[in-house]
Amino acid sequence: MVSVSPPFFPPELERAIFEIVAHLQPATIPSLLLVSRRVHEWIERVRYQTVTANGELSSCRFQFLHRVIQSQTKPRDFFTDRVQHLFVEDIAAEELEAVLSVCTGIRFLIIFGFTESSSAPTLALLQSLRPHRLHIPLQLVMDARNSATPHPMFTSLTHLDIFHNPYDGIDHLASLPALTHLALLRSSSQATQILARCSALELLVDMHADEPNPDYLRSNDDVRFVSIVLSDDEYVTDWITGTRGGLDFWARGNLFVAKKCRGEIKPSSRCWIEDGDGI
Numbered sequence: 001m002v003s004v005s006p007p008f009f010p011p012e013l014e015r016a017i018f019e020i021v022a023h024l025q026p027a028t029i030p031s032l033l034l035v036s037r038r039v040h041e042w043i044e045r046v047r048y049q050t051v052t053a054n055g056e057l058s059s060c061r062f063q064f065l066h067r068v069i070q071s072q073t074k075p076r077d078f079f080t081d082r083v084q085h086l087f088v089e090d091i092a093a094e095e096l097e098a099v100l101s102v103c104t105g106i107r108f109l110i111i112f113g114f115t116e117s118s119s120a121p122t123l124a125l126l127q128s129l130r131p132h133r134l135h136i137p138l139q140l141v142m143d144a145r146n147s148a149t150p151h152p153m154f155t156s157l158t159h160l161d162i163f164h165n166p167y168d169g170i171d172h173l174a175s176l177p178a179l180t181h182l183a184l185l186r187s188s189s190q191a192t193q194i195l196a197r198c199s200a201l202e203l204l205v206d207m208h209a210d211e212p213n214p215d216y217l218r219s220n221d222d223v224r225f226v227s228i229v230l231s232d233d234e235y236v237t238d239w240i241t242g243t244r245g246g247l248d249f250w251a252r253g254n255l256f257v258a259k260k261c262r263g264e265i266k267p268s269s270r271c272w273i274e275d276g277d278g279i
Contacts, residue, residue, distance in 0.1 A: 015042050022046040023244070026059045048082040050243050053089040057240045062088065066095050069102055081105040085243040087236060088112060097125050104128045108243055110135040112163075112235075130156045133242070133250075138164030145172035154179075159250055161207070174198045181250055183207045188220070188227065188271075195222045203253045206271070220271050223260040226253045227272040247279075255279045 009017070022029050022043050032043045048060050055061030065083070068074065083103035088096055089112040100106075109131045126140070134157055141162055144151040154176045161183040167190070173179065174197045182198070183205035184190070195204055206227040228249050230238055242248030247255075256273055259265050265277065273279050 011038075018042055019046055022059065026050075026055075026057065029059055045082055048079065050085040050240065051083060052087040052236060052240070053091065057237060058085075058087070062086075062091060062095075062099070065103075066099055069098055076102045079103045084108065086110070087239060089236075093125070100125060100129065106131055108133045108239070110161075110239060111137065111140070126151075126153045129153050132156055133159040135161040135163070135239075138162055138167060141167070141169065141172070145169040159183075161205075170194055170197045181205075181253075183228075183249070185209075186212075188225075191220050191222070191225045195224055203250070203257055205249065205253050207249075221269065223257055225271050226256045228253060252279050 008014075018032060018035075018039055019042060022032055023046065029043060029047050033040050033047070046059055048065060050058040051060045051062055051065050052058040053062050055064070065079075069079065079102045083099075083106055085108040086099070086103065086106050087110045089110075096111075106129055109129065112135070130153065134153075141160075144154065156178055157176060158178050159181040160173075160176070160179060162185070164185060167184055167187075170190075170193060173182065173194070179198070180200060180202045182194070182201055182203070184194075185207050187194070187204070187206045191204060191206065195201060198204075201224055204222075204225050206225065208227065208229045209231055211229055212227070230249050238248045242250060252273065256265070256277065256279055259277065259279070260268065
């Protein structure tokens with residue numbers, strides 16, 4: 001009979017090692033799941049934590065998650081707190097509905113586009129979610145603004161990125177109870193009004209998909225305003241960085257504001273990050 005040696009490391013340390021590997025190298029997850037029963041249990045929780053459209057840099061591909069949910073091989077509550085970060089891009093709204101109906105513990109959510117044959121998502125679809133960071137098309141925000149009562153989805157929301165400009169629902173933004181960070185596409189013309197109305201904001205990002213014309217960039221006396229360039233190709237990588245607590249565009253904006261408050265940005269009216277800023 002072949003004897004089986006007990007684990008060499010204490011269980012807590014062994015689990016931490018495997019989970020760190022899974023987080024840093026998501027491509028190793030299928031192999032890690034085969035190591036042992038206990039490792040499978042640890043890593044399966046990590047496997048569904050961050051989901052992107054094609055699985056790039058993340059622990060799971062959206063279509064894989066969708067197939068597992070549709071197969072009903074796992075109880076519905078299995079996914080409640082396992083899927084924490086979801087990046088949806090050019091996906092059918094019907095498939096998104098199947099996923100969001102069970103993955104109600106999502107904290108970071110991006111809805112980046114839908115197939116032309118599919119209808120856009122509705123607020124009812126997002127009714128059970130309480131994300132902390134949300135990146136969504138303008139139409140969903142407009143629908144929420146037009147509702148009679150504040151949508152429950154916004155109750156815990158601290159970071160909101162709206163893929164559109166201009167946006168005239170400033171009063172609606174001011175009513176969001178936990179909102180501290182806001183990003184709008186090319187928003188410098190609205191910055192003064194938004195910052196005055198939304199006094200709880202700690203950061204307003206003037207987002208650009210490519211390098212703006214220098215004539216467009218405007219100075220602003222409010223230290224909370226910063227222009228940031230982030231291309232569509234870089235967006236998913238930046239978002240993944242944020243899910244890991246890294247230096248995403250929100251974090252870079254926070255550092256810029258902190259430097260301005262300390263008088264380290266020259267001239268003090270500059271509202272865009274430069275190479276010498278060390279951000």
